[in-house]
Amino acid sequence: MARRKIVAGNWKMNKTPSEAVALVNELKPLVANEEVDVVFCVPAIDIIPAMQAAEGSNICIGAENMYYEEKGAYTGEIAPAMLVDAGVKYVIIGHSERREYFAETDETVNAKVLKAFEHSLTPIICCGESLTQREQGITIDWIRQQIKIAFLNVTADQAKTAVVAYEPIWAIGTGKTATTQQAQEVCAAIRACIREIYDDATAEAIRIQYGGSVNAKTAPELFAQPDIDGGLVGGASLKAEFGDIVNYNK
Template sequence: MRKKIIAGNWKMNKTPAQAIELIKELKPLVADARVDVVFAVPAIDIIPAVKETAGSGIDIGAQNMFYMESGAYTGEVSPEMLTDAGVKYVIIGHSERREYFAETDETVNKKVIKAFEHNLIPIVCCGETLEQREQKIAVDWIRKQVKIAFFNVEKEDAKRAVIAYEPIWAIGTGKTATTAQAQEICSKIRECIAEIYDAQTASSIRIQYGGSVNAGNAAELFAQPDIDGGLVGGASLKADFAKIVNYNK
């Protein structure tokens, strides 16, 4: 049985002081969570967030990393920096990174491989635009993203990965894919992983849904057979995030 994983993607929000304040508020509210809880915080918040969550059962994730160990890459953060700071998860290939910062399927693949080299667990994002859904190429588009992301990734590493399906048209818009739409795509992602590797690997990997997840729709979404939790954006920036984490209580 796959354990659910609910990750909050804070995006470019919260100063270090504000991050500590929110974590202090959330810690007691998620202390008895039956899921894995991750806060993916801005880079400047990582060290104070790791310190504040020590011993709490909450894991800290990064929102991005570069695929080189070190060097003349101004503004980038290396995987070694993340592991040394105490990071466990790293979001890779979020649609906002693809749209605004020229992230490609190929750079996603490089980052996934490098994350595993440093024992970081990648949360690999994929998803379609509204236009691609209307053109009925959503499944084909997402299969391409997944196949390239996992190119040359060893099977045992792949089993530890998390995939986040985020329909781009549902991120921060208040629109949510129907439960049936979310389950359909997540099942297709699992089928794709089975094609790349095998059924056992496909059954091991955790697949999240992201896109306007909130306390009202979390239980229905997470009850689906191929949805193993959520990657939560705006709703993770307030105490109500605990209601999503505790959806099964």
Template sequence: MRKKIVAGNWKMNKTPKQAVELVNSLKDKINTSAVDVVVCPTFVCLQAVLEAVKGTNIAVGAQNMYFEENGAYTGEISPEMLTSMGVKYVIIGHSERRQYFAETNETVNKKTLKAIEHKLIPIVCVGESLAEREQGITIDLVRLQTKIALKDVNKEDAKNVVIAYEPIWAIGTGKTATNEQAEEVCKAIRDVVSEIYDVETGDAVRVQYGGSVNAGNANALFNMGNIDGGLVGGASLKEEFASIVNY
């Protein structure tokens, strides 16, 4: 039985003080241990949030990392920097990274491999634009993104990768894929993992849905057979996040 995982992607929001205030407001309201809970603040907030979540079941993730150990890469963060702080997860290949910062399927693969090497759990994002959905290529595109992300990842490591299906047209728009649309794509992701490795691995991989997830739709989405939780954007910046976790 796959354990649900709900992760909050705070994006470019919250100062360290505000981040601690949010985490403190969530700690007493999250009343389940049946769900893995992750918050992903900005780099400047990581240390403060790590301190604030000590003694709770809330884990901390980063929103990005580079695929080199160190060097002349101004503005980048290495995996060792994250693990040395106690960060456990890292979001890789979010559509905003792909759209605004030239992330490619190939760099997503490099980052995934480097995260695994450093015992970070990658949350790998895949998903289509509205134009791509209207062209009818959603499944083909998401299968391709998943295959490239997992290139050279061995079977045992693949089981620990989290894959987040995020239809780009539903991120921050208030639009949400229907339960059936989300389930169809999440099942396709699981199927392609099974094809790459085997059914056991496909069954083990956790697949999240992301795209305007909120307290009102989380229960229905997370109870679909192939949706193992959510990567939550705007709603993770509010106490509503606790309601999503407690769905």
């Protein structure tokens, strides 16, 4: 069975609640593609107004982050139950910016992944290498380590529902894009790693996105690759162009 494509927008730290509503309303008719799962991962303060604006459309609202504890003295953090209660289905975990600026590690990513599954949230688990790692030829080793630790103690049934987003750090917001061949090679290696950890069925079920300066021009070729099941889109998800990416097959 062919895997259903998933295109997710990562809004990062952009859009006030009123701007979020305006953007959802603008994009709603542009992202109407019944063959693709469409997710807007928005800042926490935008989740509820964006959810209300997206009602009745094919847009799912996701979160950009969450904490791995149920509740407690963690000022400024968002608990998984808060996301569930707000109607969130997806949550980005371990984005390279979270790792770089907020000291997230492979171990905290794993804790968050386990907690997301506990609450029936679908994690979009990010992995990726720096330019130095790419130039030193350790990309695949590095990604495999990230994947193996992220999926520690995750069951095969849980893993089948997960989304992995491969984003070469050197291609995020730089305008540089990995070649289609580079993107496919790493996504294939991720699937092979999942096969090693679990089995063929799990590897075939899991969806793997490519991210890193995805745009309307590059999307059709990227999404046509056998191991690329969609995209995690940054800057372009804040513009009308996002509709062209979602409708790559039209």
